[in-house]
Amino acid sequence: MSDVKNKGSVTIVLFSGEMDKAIAAFVIATAAASMSMQVNIFFTFWGLKAIRKEGGLIKGQNWMQKMLNIMNYGHAKKLAISKLNMMGMGPMMLKSMMSQKRVPSLHEFIKTAHALGVKFYPCEMSMTVMGLKKEDFIEECGEIIGAVSYLAKAKESNINLFI
């Protein structure tokens, strides 16, 4: 959204890789963006899964990274939930319950947030540890930043959340 000065700013750290937690982050992000607030989401560690591209199971430079990325495979349409996952039954049921109530899916939330000007920042250090590259992430992603750049944004924000 244009004209964000004095409208406030929200910076969210998405550390968790579960669908329910990612949706919570995106509900707040899109609502804040609708209020003309500047919104930044810093994706770190398991949270990076929310903005991973589909496909590309084997990623990384060594066997440990490859193992981690195979076992931790996921993207916006394929994430577990933090409670009652029941080997994938939980996410299926939650998705259908949400679509009945016409709550957007995580994938739709990501598109909407991007269209509203929400900025997505993948964490450089987590990417290095996991052996992931910029091309492993969706096109909506902005620049890759480190902790200091995140803090510089957080310092300027009125609302800071760690999810």
Add this chain to the structure above:
Amino acid sequence: MEFEIDKTLDARGLSCPMPSVKTALALEQMGVGEVLEVLTDDPVSKRDLPVWAESTGNKLLGIKEEEKTIKIYLRKA
């Protein structure tokens, strides 16, 4: 209520936070002083859209309820 409606946004069936998001997008396309009518059946939006208007500086002109549909009138500032 004495005003003319310039645009109607049908946000029925959508749940929080999409009515606010759609309202923001609709108002962005409109001129200052124009009136947007938002139709919603989401009880959360009945509370949230007036707060949204106050927070964004747009003016809430009124709220009407017709059966399940809540009509919210906003003037773009």
